Amino acid sequence: xxxxxxxxxxxxxxxxxxxxxxxxxxxxxxxxxxxxxxxxxxxxxxxxxxxxxxxxxxxxxxxxxxxxxxxxxxxxxxxxxxxxxxxxxxxxxxxxxxxxxxxxxxxxxxxx
Amino acid sequence: xxxxxxxxxxxxxxxxxxxxxxxxxxxxxxxxxxxxxxxxxxxxxxxxxxxxxxxxxxxxxxxxxxxxxxxxxxxxxxxxxxxxxxxxxxxxxxxxxxxxxxxxxxxxxxx
Numbered sequence: 001x002x003x004x005x006x007x008x009x010x011x012x013x014x015x016x017x018x019x020x021x022x023x024x025x026x027x028x029x030x031x032x033x034x035x036x037x038x039x040x041x042x043x044x045x046x047x048x049x050x051x052x053x054x055x056x057x058x059x060x061x062x063x064x065x066x067x068x069x070x071x072x073x074x075x076x077x078x079x080x081x082x083x084x085x086x087x088x089x090x091x092x093x094x095x096x097x098x099x100x101x102x103x104x105x106x107x108x109x110x111x112x
Numbered sequence: 113x114x115x116x117x118x119x120x121x122x123x124x125x126x127x128x129x130x131x132x133x134x135x136x137x138x139x140x141x142x143x144x145x146x147x148x149x150x151x152x153x154x155x156x157x158x159x160x161x162x163x164x165x166x167x168x169x170x171x172x173x174x175x176x177x178x179x180x181x182x183x184x185x186x187x188x189x190x191x192x193x194x195x196x197x198x199x200x201x202x203x204x205x206x207x208x209x210x211x212x213x214x215x216x217x218x219x220x221x222x223x
Binding site: 011034036043044045046049089097099104 | 116118129143147153154155157160162167168170171195200202208211212213214215216217219223
């Protein structure tokens, strides 16, 4: 059974800091990995999708990497801003299914 | 293009009642999935439908059911509501295999 873990559960940083969020999964036979952002009480916004054949994806100040063999992904946020404050969720799918298996998320607070 | 839409936004029900939640996918998306997210947890998979057929079911009791219509919109039904069914219910749609786009969710409170 696939399990996804995100560390840390919460993170508070000053504005302008570069930071890394971690995601690990127990079964390396994944099809892809998605990072999402969730604002309080809201739906999920897709940030980056990494297919199993890829090592990283970049969008603006965000960079996500994937190491399937070790069952790990990281989300790097450069020059953090207060508007980046949200919960960041990592999720994986496995071949033959669109079912996303999520971690519990990392709650990020960027202080002005 | 409009994103995934869900209705209603909020809902308050009493234990034992029945509820229907609705979802309209992004235009052109034929796959719809439903997730339940309780406070402080990641979303949990409930159902996936593709071309009106159930493609996947999560570990939820038979009180939960869903269907997809010819226009690819979907309904999630929950019978005999329990306090533990209080959660944010999220709908996602996809065109490519596996890249999913989520709606704003329906907040269900059971009292």
